[in-house]
Amino acid sequence: MENLFIYNTLTRKKEAFKAINPPFVGMYVCGPTVYSDVHLGNCRTFMSFDIIYRYLLHLGYKVRYVRNITDAGHLEGDNDEGDDKFAKKAKLEQVEPMEIVQRYTVGFRDIMALFNSLPPSIEPTATGHIIEQQEIAKKIIENGLAYEHNGSVYFDVEKYAKTNNYTELTGRKLDDLLENTRDLDGQQDKKGRLDFALWIKAKPEHLMKWPSPWGIGFPGWHIECSAMSTKYLGKKFDLHGGGMDLQATHHTNEIAQNVAYCGESPANYWMHTNMLTVNGQKMSKSLGNSFLPMELFTGNHPLLTKGFSPMAVRFFMMQTHYRSTLDFSNEALTASEKGYVKLMEAYKTLQTLKASSQSTEDIKTLERNCYEAMNDDFNTSVVIAQLFDAIRIINSAHDQKVSLTESDIATLKNIFQHFVFDIMGLKKEEENGKANTALETVMNLVLDLRAKAKANKDFATSDEIRNKLTDANIQVKDGKEGVTWSI
RNA sequence: GGUCCUGUGGCCGAGUGGUUAGGCUCAGCUCUGCAAAAGCUGCUACUCCAGUUCGAACCUGGACGGGACCUCCA
Numbered sequence: 001m002e003n004l005f006i007y008n009t010l011t012r013k014k015e016a017f018k019a020i021n022p023p024f025v026g027m028y029v030c031g032p033t034v035y036s037d038v039h040l041g042n043c044r045t046f047m048s049f050d051i052i053y054r055y056l057l058h059l060g061y062k063v064r065y066v067r068n069i070t071d072a073g074h075l076e077g078d079n080d081e082g083d084d085k086f087a088k089k090a091k092l093e094q095v096e097p098m099e100i101v102q103r104y105t106v107g108f109r110d111i112m113a114l115f116n117s118l119p120p121s122i123e124p125t126a127t128g129h130i131i132e133q134q135e136i137a138k139k140i141i142e143n144g145l146a147y148e149h150n151g152s153v154y155f156d157v158e159k160y161a162k163t164n165n166y167t168e169l170t171g172r173k174l175d176d177l178l179e180n181t182r183d184l185d186g187q188q189d190k191k192g193r194l195d196f197a198l199w200i201k202a203k204p205e206h207l208m209k210w211p212s213p214w215g216i217g218f219p220g221w222h223i224e225c226s227a228m229s230t231k232y233l234g235k236k237f238d239l240h241g242g243g244m245d246l247q248a249t250h251h252t253n254e255i256a257q258n259v260a261y262c263g264e265s266p267a268n269y270w271m272h273t274n275m276l277t278v279n280g281q282k283m284s285k286s287l288g289n290s291f292l293p294m295e296l297f298t299g300n301h302p303l304l305t306k307g308f309s310p311m312a313v314r315f316f317m318m319q320t321h322y323r324s325t326l327d328f329s330n331e332a333l334t335a336s337e338k339g340y341v342k343l344m345e346a347y348k349t350l351q352t353l354k355a356s357s358q359s360t361e362d363i364k365t366l367e368r369n370c371y372e373a374m375n376d377d378f379n380t381s382v383v384i385a386q387l388f389d390a391i392r393i394i395n396s397a398h399d400q401k402v403s404l405t406e407s408d409i410a411t412l413k414n415i416f417q418h419f420v421f422d423i424m425g426l427k428k429e430e431e432n433g434k435a436n437t438a439l440e441t442v443m444n445l446v447l448d449l450r451a452k453a454k455a456n457k458d459f460a461t462s463d464e465i466r467n468k469l470t471d472a473n474i475q476v477k478d479g480k481e482g483v484t485w486s487i
Numbered sequence: 488g489g490u491c492c493u494g495u496g497g498c499c500g501a502g503u504g505g506u507u508a509g510g511c512u513c514a515g516c517u518c519u520g521c522a523a524a525a526g527c528u529g530c531u532a533c534u535c536c537a538g539u540u541c542g543a544a545c546c547u548g549g550a551c552g553g554g555a556c557c558u559c560c561a
Contacts, residue, residue, distance in 0.1 A: 032561075045561035085559080170556080172490050177557075179489075221559080243561030248490090250560090273561070274492095280553065284560055319510070320500060325493085325554070332499045335511035342510090345524085373501095381501050385509035395525050399518085459520060466522075477524050484524085 003375045004059065006239075007323060009169060009247065009270040014377055019238055020268065025061045026237030027053065028229040028267065030246055031123070033070040034104035035085040038111060039290035040313075040328070041276040041283035045243045047314060047425075048273040048322040048378075050117040052241070054423050055374055066232045067120040068225060069108075071101040072127045072208050072218060084218060087207035097208050101127075111293045114310045116425045122232050126224040130210045133219040133227040136261050137198040145260040149189045151201030151215040157194035160256055169252050169270060196253050198223050222253040229266055230258065240267035245282075247272050273322045278303075280327060291328070308333050311429050315340040318380040318424050339388075344428055345486065346391040347416050349398050356403035361393050363408040363415075370419050383419055390415060447476070447483050 004017040019025050029049045032038050046067070056063045072084060086097040109119070126133075137153050140146040146155050160166055161174050177194060197220035202209035209216050229237065235258070242251060251270065258266045275282045278289045291301060299307030308316075316336035320326040366386055373382035390412060396402045404412070420426050446465060453461040466476045469485070477484050 030561075033559085038561090042561045048561095170491075172557085176489055241561095244492095244555070245560055248556050249558085275555070275561075277554080282555070282560090286558095286560065316499090324500080327499075329499080331511080335499060337511095339510050349525095379501075382508075385501070388509055392526080399525060401526070454520085457520080463521075470523085475523065478519070478522080479524075486524095 004055075005375060005377055006269050006271065007377045008268075009272050012171070015269070017269065019061065020236065023060060023062050025056055025063045025239065026233035027056070027063055027065045027239040027241070028225070028233055028237065029065070029067045029120075029240075030225055030242035030250065031067040031069050032104075032108055033085065034101050034108060035089050036104060036285065037292050037294075038104075038108045039283060039285065039292055040296060041243075041290065043111065043115060043293060044276045044317050044326065045273045046112060047115055047117060047317050049241050049271075050112075050115075050425055051318070051322075051380060051423065052239075052271070052378055053118060053120075054425055055378060058418065058423050064122070064233065065120040066122045066124065066229065068228050069101075069105055069123055069125045070221075070224065071098075071105070071125050072130075072224075084206075084208060090207060098127075101125075114293070114297075115314055116310070116427050118425070124228045124232065126219065126228075127208070129224065129227045129231065130219060132231055133223045134199070134212050136223060136227055136230075136257065137219075138213065139262075140198065140257065140260045143260055146198055147191065148214050149191075151217060152189055152197055153199035153214055153220075154190050154195040154197055155253070155256065155260070156192065157196070157256070158192045160260055164256070164259055166256055167252065169255060170248050172248075196220060196222060198257070222250055223257060225250070225254050226257040226261065226266070230262070233266075235262045235264045235266065237267055239269045239271060241271040241273070244272040244274055274325045277325050277327045279329075283328065303330060305330055308337055309429055311426055312337040312340045314424075314426060315343070315384075318426075319384055321377075321379055321381050323377075339384075340426070342391060343387060343420065343426075346394045347420070347428070350394050350409070350412055350416065353394065353397050353404060353409050353412075355406040355409055357405065358403055359405045359408050360402045361397075361404060361408060363390075363393070363404070363411045366390055366393075367411055367415050370415060374419075374423065380424060383424070387415070387420065443474070443485055447485065450476075451483065 005014040006017045007013070008015045027049075029046070031046075032042050049065075049067075053063060053065050072086060086100050089100050090097040112119075137146060140155065141148065141153065145160050146153055157166060158174075158178075167174055167177070174194075199212060199214055199217050200220055201215055201217045206218070209218050229240070240251070247270075255265050258264060277283060278291070281287065281289060283290050291303075293310075293313075295301040296304065296313060297307050297310060299305070312333065313336075316333055317326065319336060319339075366389060369386045370383050373379040373386065376382070393402060393404070394412065397404050446469070450462045450465040453459075453465070469476055473487055475486050477486075
């Protein structure tokens with residue numbers, strides 16, 4: 001259990017995981033901005049952290065997993081004068097901003113539930129923590145690292161950088177940043193070009209706004225995470241995560257805010273998940289190449305030839321390590337879907353295995369390999385390779401080509417329960433029970449008739465039955481010990 | 488332009504200084520009335536160039552290609 005190694009963005013190394021106060025673990029992940037449907041790339045990040053959450057739980061940690069909902073504060077344009085995304089979308093659709101927030105929050109939770117992701121312990125919202133964000137901004141001003149100008153509050157990056165390592169998360173040089181930051185319009189209020197807003201003055205027509213010591217306005221983007229993480233996890237907690245695209249700006253600024261606020265960098269371990277790409281390019285809303293989960297499930301998308309089930313998609317994501325980019329294609333998904341089906345079929349077969357007195361296989365090593373893979377920075381890809389080894393053994397045992405003891409079979413069942421279901425969060429996708437029972441009855445009847453035909457060497461009839469069933473997506477398999485079928 | 492990451496077989500994707508990743512695809516075989524499934528076997532790779540080393544796809548340097556970030560983004 002103590003052997004878990006995690007790649008820490010702060011040090012760019014895999015480090016042994018040491019909880020601050022075991023068995024408790026505090027984990028914060030930057031959640032979605034709910035101004036439109038989450039796309040598959042967003043889902044990948046949250047599924048990656050779902051695995052991490054599940055594995056920590058499996059190891060016996062008591063995890064408080066906080067994942068925020070960003071429902072205010074994101075600016076639309078290239079400057080701080082713009083509307084926030086919610087207000088813009090709301091005007092477009094003639095609805096209240098919070099109506100947008102509600103719609104997409106519910107949609108997000110539904111999708112994550114379909115992907116069988118566990119809900120976080122706390123899912124706080126930015127709009128629910130305006131006071132806390134203002135308090136932090138006030139304190140940073142008091143500490144001399146932020147300044148108010150024209151009703152907005154900015155963080156003084158250059159001043160902060162004199163006594164702190166502003167770029168510790170990216171390893172960039174401050175001078176490079178200063179030289180290469182683009183010139184943007186509408187930023188006259190800022191002293192330094194790297195300064196970012198903690199609080200932004202709202203124009204009269206702005207829809208989402210709150211009173212503050214600096215006038216009517218709304219919070220900057222980065223401050224919400226500082227406010228919510230310190231509120232629920234304290235000034236110092238174990239893990240902080242998010243997508244890689246948040247690393248350079250959002251997380252860098254978040255650390256600066258926390259240090260300026262209370263003198264402490266918030267998390268011991270920073271984890272970043274890599275992007276989902278389409279034809280080698282990052283999937284994102286702004287590039288317009290994003291897939292909605294629903295399009296994927298239904299197959300209703302120009303790049304797809306068919307739909308894929310949530311579990312097949314989850315399995316697809318698990319086959320790649322979370323720090324590698326994952327390229328999305330019809331072909332890759334199809335391959336994963338087959339692998340997933342094979343895994344589930346083997347699980348069924350496993351339930352029917354009969355024990356021998358002798359064993360020809362080393363199942364314990366296989367189990368240990370699975371743990372070692374997870375302990376090595378959550379390497380689900382290697383876990384899956386081990387599982388396919390298990391599948392081969394299960395199928396061979398079923399064909400009586402290898403033998404397994406009672407204890408081997410129990411270990412295999414444990415491997416499935418722990419790694420497939422508990423940790424990777426896969427589940428069997430079965431039709432509902434009622435329909436299944438009815439179908440079962442009909443299938444037994446049909447296969448009975450076919451068996452009679454076969455017994456009479458009436459292969460024409462038996463093949464016809466089989467072909468018709470195949471056409472209806474029901475596969476019939478004539479095994480040594482009778483006929484089985486699957487959909 | 489700057490910073491960082493990356494380049495693996497038909498496709499997707501792990502990994503390690505010397506030993507099989509794995510999946511999918513394709514071909515052959517076994518089993519089977521025929522199929523399917525399953526098992527076995529094969530197609531066996533590491534962008535290029537130079538260096539370090541007894542030995543490098545894995546370390547170092549360079550070239551070329553791809554990507555991310557620098558602006559909202561998981």
